[in-house]
Every structure is written in structure tokens, then in C-alpha cells.
Amino acid sequence: MSEPLLEARGIERSFGQVHALRGADFTVHKGEIVALIGDNGAGKSTLVKILSGADRPDAGQILVDGRPVQVDSPHAARDLGIETVYQDLALAADLDPAANLFLGREIFRPGLLGRLGFLDKRAMGRDTAKEMERLGVRLKDAAAPVAALSGGQRQSVAVARAAMWAQRVIFMDEPTAALGVVQTEQVLELIRRVRDEGIAVVLISHNMPQVLEVADRVEVLRLGARVARFTAADATVEDLVAAMTSGTAEERAA
Amino acid sequence: MTTVDSRPADQEPGAPVPAWRSVGDRLRRSETGRIFGALVILCVVFSILSPHAFPTSANLVNIASDAAVLLVLAVGATYVILTAGIDLSVSGVLVFAGVISAKVMAALGGQSVGVLLLGLLAGLVAGLVWGVINGVLVAKARIPALIVTLGTLGASQGVALLITNGVDVRDVPFNLVLSVGSGKVAGVPWLVVIALAVAVAGGIILAQTRFGRYTYAAGSNAEALRRTGVASSRHLIKVYAVAGLLAGLAGYLSLARFATTTLGGHSTDNLSTIAAVVIGGTSLFGGRGTMIGTVIGVFIPTVLQNGFVVLGVQAFWQQVAVGVVLIAAVYLDQMRRAARERP
Numbered sequence: 309m310s311e312p313l314l315e316a317r318g319i320e321r322s323f324g325q326v327h328a329l330r331g332a333d334f335t336v337h338k339g340e341i342v343a344l345i346g347d348n349g350a351g352k353s354t355l356v357k358i359l360s361g362a363d364r365p366d367a368g369q370i371l372v373d374g375r376p377v378q379v380d381s382p383h384a385a386r387d388l389g390i391e392t393v394y395q396d397l398a399l400a401a402d403l404d405p406a407a408n409l410f411l412g413r414e415i416f417r418p419g420l421l422g423r424l425g426f427l428d429k430r431a432m433g434r435d436t437a438k439e440m441e442r443l444g445v446r447l448k449d450a451a452a453p454v455a456a457l458s459g460g461q462r463q464s465v466a467v468a469r470a471a472m473w474a475q476r477v478i479f480m481d482e483p484t485a486a487l488g489v490v491q492t493e494q495v496l497e498l499i500r501r502v503r504d505e506g507i508a509v510v511l512i513s514h515n516m517p518q519v520l521e522v523a524d525r526v527e528v529l530r531l532g533a534r535v536a537r538f539t540a541a542d543a544t545v546e547d548l549v550a551a552m553t554s555g556t557a558e559e560r561a562a
Numbered sequence: 563m564t565t566v567d568s569r570p571a572d573q574e575p576g577a578p579v580p581a582w583r584s585v586g587d588r589l590r591r592s593e594t595g596r597i598f599g600a601l602v603i604l605c606v607v608f609s610i611l612s613p614h615a616f617p618t619s620a621n622l623v624n625i626a627s628d629a630a631v632l633l634v635l636a637v638g639a640t641y642v643i644l645t646a647g648i649d650l651s652v653s654g655v656l657v658f659a660g661v662i663s664a665k666v667m668a669a670l671g672g673q674s675v676g677v678l679l680l681g682l683l684a685g686l687v688a689g690l691v692w693g694v695i696n697g698v699l700v701a702k703a704r705i706p707a708l709i710v711t712l713g714t715l716g717a718s719q720g721v722a723l724l725i726t727n728g729v730d731v732r733d734v735p736f737n738l739v740l741s742v743g744s745g746k747v748a749g750v751p752w753l754v755v756i757a758l759a760v761a762v763a764g765g766i767i768l769a770q771t772r773f774g775r776y777t778y779a780a781g782s783n784a785e786a787l788r789r790t791g792v793a794s795s796r797h798l799i800k801v802y803a804v805a806g807l808l809a810g811l812a813g814y815l816s817l818a819r820f821a822t823t824t825l826g827g828h829s830t831d832n833l834s835t836i837a838a839v840v841i842g843g844t845s846l847f848g849g850r851g852t853m854i855g856t857v858i859g860v861f862i863p864t865v866l867q868n869g870f871v872v873l874g875v876q877a878f879w880q881q882v883a884v885g886v887v888l889i890a891a892v893y894l895d896q897m898r899r900a901a902r903e904r905p
Contacts, residue, residue, distance in 0.1 A: 382789060396785075397786075400786050400787065402781070402848075403778060403782060407778075407779075411787065412787070412790030414772050425771040425772045427771060427772055427775060
């Protein structure tokens with residue numbers, strides 16, 4: 309296979325006595341959906357935080373396109389084309405979807421007004437509409453505050469924001485945990501579309517059947533290290549559960 | 563997939579409303595409309611009860627002048643409350659800034675424009691300093707705004723009393739009182755012109771600029787703002803600084819209007835300000851509100867006060883009425899919020 313898009317090697321992270329990551333590895337290839345699974349406390353959240361710049365490793369290496377990089381802030385992650393959809397979505401509920409998509413990355417009006425901080429709401433609205441169209445998200449009311457949207461639509465807005473800015477990878481933490489059946493299906497469809505646009509998606513999920521349904525590959529963490537890698541099409545729920553509960557750290561490939 | 567369109571049928575579907583600002587804005591506008599309606603009803607009632615004293619141009623000028631200082635404070639408070647904060651210190655900061663400004667002008671002596679402008683500058687800086695202190699304590703030290711500004715309310719008032727030994731400074735330049743304090747342009751008092759200019763600028767910045775957008779976002783979900791890489795605590799400091807600056811301006815205007823520092827005359831200004839902002843539809847929980855709502859909100863306590871005076875009702879009833887209206891406004895806001903949480 310080609311050079312991994314994003315790779316973590318031997319990531320270590322301790323919180324006091326707790327050794328959350330013990331030389332964890334993780335690999336993401338271009339244009340794939342890779343599920344990161346593991347039991348509670350396996351180190352998934354810590355690993356994702358480190359790869360999205362919200363936390364720093366004690367040791368280990370992160371490579372983007374084969375080059376070692378520093379991901380020491382969310383900003384640095386974004387500059388590398390890595391976006392994260394948090395479980396709590398991190399949307400400003402009183403603002404409309406366009407304002408949320410461009411929060412922190414506003415478009416200003418041309419000329420003097422722009423330099424004074426005046427926003428080009430029209431341009432942001434247009435780009436948002438385009439992005440929603442591209443991802444097949446249909447909002448009931450594009451101008452309503454996010455608070456007025458349903459849970460699934462809020463999730464779609466959060467995913468659309470990540471998809472709009474991500475150049476390489478989107479991390480999604482339990483994107484369907486709070487959703488009903490129909491909404492879950494819509495969000496999974498959205499994730500596939502993002503993948504088809506060429507962006508890699510890392511899906512953190514506890515839902516094994518869903519993981520097998522949507523992911524191309526599965527990587528399993530246990531006790532702070534990677535214990536197994538599967539091609540989703542060849543794996544069963546039993547394989548995943550066995551790896552999660554009793555897998556042993558795989559030999560570090562050279 | 564069916565998309566349920568919950569838009570009421572009476573909303574013109576083909577209207578050339580930009581797609582990104584339709585129902586939400588309209589709802590908000592109608593909310594503002596309701597407050598405006600209440601204000602109109604209030605004016606009509608007072609006009610009927612007192613047709614010769616209330617609806618006269620002299621009295622309207624009076625009401626507007628009364629509202630002017632409060633409006634300047636309320637513009638700052640709108641920003642603060644939109645971030646889900648509160649600023650109780652404005653009444654103390656106003657007095658403090660007035661004292662500093664009066665002392666500076668007295669020390670310089672004379673009546674020239676230069677002296678008046680230096681006095682203004684002194685007042686603005688005095689207000690700004692307190693605002694920055696509030697902002698740093700709220701945003702960096704993470705002390706609840708209620709406590710911080712309660713503390714600086716007492717402190718700023720105390721320092722003002724220390725400086726003056728508790729005696730009002732009365733040697734305010736007469737030119738200031740004549741021009742800003744009681745002068746008029748085209749029949750409109752300068753005080754009102756200045757206050758409206760502040761409100762218009764504040765409203766445009768709030769609605770059109772990134773500063774305004776971050777203010778809404780900070781009150782809506784400060785963590786989300788921080789995660790997008792915005793220095794949200796620095797933004798909070800700026801918001802409190804603006805509120806302090808405007809309290810300084812209000813102190814200067816009050817000085818011009820009353821020709822004295824009125825040490826004891828502003829103790830309820832903070833509550834009137836917060837009441838005006840909340841009555842105007844800004845949510846105490848942050849994230850929701852408009853400047854036009856605040857402008858209308860300011861006039862409700864002012865008109866009540868004036869109407870009671872005109873009718874010969876004890877003016878203290880105004881305080882009672884504002885208290886009741888404030889509680890009702892917050893209750894309505896909570897109901898709206900609760901309704902929104904389960905769509």
C-alpha cells in the first residue's frame with residue numbers, strides 16, 4: 309500500500325500513575341474510513357486528542373505523508389489539514405450553520421470595511437450552501453440557529469464544518485451515539501461521502517456492527533497499544549470483540 | 563427522505579429574502595416588535611391619563627435625556643450579557659470616572675475645548691481601567707462575573723469617595739454643562755445625539771463584525787469558540803473593557819448633565835441597565851439579543867419613571883415596576899430557552 313497519510317508511532321502518554329498509551333501505533337491511509345475501537349480506557353480518546361492537537365504525547369512520533377510533524381495545538385492540527393468532530397459537536401447553538409462553519413475562519417468584506425472586521429455574510433452563506441449541497445445535507449432552515457435543528461442535523465453541520473476545512477483527515481468521536489436510526493443512517497451516508505471526496509475519516513465508535521458496516525479498515529486499541537488491524541470486509545463482530553478484550557500488543561513492524 | 567417544512571403558511575415563500583436569514587431573524591424581529599408594542603402602549607396610557615403634561619415635546623426631550631446616560635451603559639451591558647456575563651460595577655465606575663474627569667478639568671482650569679476633551683479622555687481611561695480589571699478577573703482568573711463586578715462596584719465607589727472625601731465635586735466647567743449637558747442640535751439634546759451614536763455604532767459592530775460574532779459565540783458556547791482556535795478569554799477581556807469604557811463615557815455625560823459628580827445618585831444604575839437590556843430581549847444566558855432591543859428596553863424604565871412623575875405618583879413605584887418587569891422578562895426568556903431545548 310502507498311505511504312500512509314497519517315501515522316502515529318510508539319505514542320506514550322501518562323497521567324500521573326495512569327499509563328494511558330503504551331507505545332500506541334495508528335495508521336490512516338488516503339480516502340479510507342478507518343474505525344478506531346477499543347474498550348473503555350483502552351486509550352482511544354487520548355490518542356485522538358494527541359493526533360488532533362488537544363494533548364501532547366510524552367514520547368512517540370507523528371508522521372504526515374511520511375514526514376515527522378509536531379501537532380502541539382489544535383491550530384497546528386488544522387494547518388496540517390486535520391479536523392475533529394467532537395462528541396459534544398462544539399457548535400455555537402445560537403448562531404446559524406454558516407456562522408458555525410466559519411467560526412474562527414470568517415470571510416471579511418473586501419476593502420476598508422473588511423479590514424475593520426466587517427463580515428462578508430453573503431459569501432459565507434453562499435459557501436455554506438455549496439458545502440451542504442456537496443455533502444447532500446438538507447437543512448430544514450438554513451438561517452435558523454443551530455439550536456433549532458434536530459440532533460441529526462446538528463451532527464451534519466458539525467461534520468460539514470470539518471469536511472469543509474479538512475484537507476487530509478477528520479476524526480469523529482462517536483458521531484452517532486445520540487442519534488436515532490434514520491438520523492444515524494444519514495450521518496453514516498455523510499461520512500461515506502466525505503470519504504469519497506478523498507478525505508480520510510477516523511471513526512471512534514462502540515457500535516461494532518456499525519463499524520463493520522461503514523469502515524474500510526479497523527484498528528483495535530487495548531491497554532494503550534494497538535493489538536489488531538482488520539479489513540472490515542473480512543472481519544466479524546466476534547473478531548473485533550476478541551481483539552478488544554484479549555488481544556496482545558502486536559510486534560512493532562520495522 | 564421527507565423534510566418537514568415547519569414554516570407557517572403566511573410567510574411569503576417567494577419573497578426575495580436571502581436564504582440565510584429568514585425565519586430566525588423574523589422571529590427575533592417580531593420579539594423586538596413586541597417590546598416596542600409594550601413601549602407604545604405605555605406611552606399611550608400615560609398620554610391618555612395626562613394629555614397636557616406627558617405627550618409634549620418638552621417632556622419627550624426630557625425622557626430622551628433621562629434615557630441617554632442609561633443607554634450608553636446599556637450598550638456596554640448588551641455585549642457583556644451576550645457573553646453570558648454580567649457587569650454590576652457600572653454604577654461605581656460611572657461615578658469614579660466622573661470624579662476623575664472633574665478633578666482633571668478642575669486641575670487644568672479654564673473652559674477651553676482642549677480642557678473639556680482632556681476631561682473626556684480622563685473619564686474614558688478611568689472607565690477603561692476598571693473594565694480591563696473586570697475582564698482579566700473574569701476571563702483569566704475565572705472568578706464569576708457577578709462576584710468580580712460586585713467587588714469592583716464597591717471598590718470603584720469607595721475610591722471615588724476617598725478621592726472626594728465624600729463631597730461632590732461641583733466646579734465642573736460651565737461650558738461643558740452648556741454644550742454637552744443642555745445644548746441641542748436641531749432641537750435634539752447633545753446627550754441624546756451622543757447616546758444614539760454610541761448605540762448605532764454598537765449595534766453595527768455587534769451585527770456586522772467579527773467582534774460581534776465572537777461576542778455571540780462566547781455566550782453561546784465558549785468552549786466551541788476556544789476549540790476553533792479563537793483566543794476567547796482575550797475576547798472576554800475586550801468586552802468588559804468596552805463596558806468599562808462606556809461607563810466612563812456615561813460618567814462624563816452625567817457630569818455634563820448635572821454639573822456635579824452626583825456621588826450618591828447612581829446606585830441603581832446597574833440594575834436599571836441590566837433590566838433595560840434584558841427587557842430588550844437579550845438573554846441572561848448569553849448568545850441571544852439585539853442592540854435595537856436594548857434601545858427600546860432602555861425607554862421602558864425611563865418612560866415609567868417619567869410617567870409616574872407626571873401623574874404625581876410616587877416615583878419610587880418606578881423601581882417596583884422595573885423590578886417586576888425584569889423578573890417577568892427573565893422568566894419569559896427561561897421559558898423560551900426551555901422550549902428551544904426540546905425542538
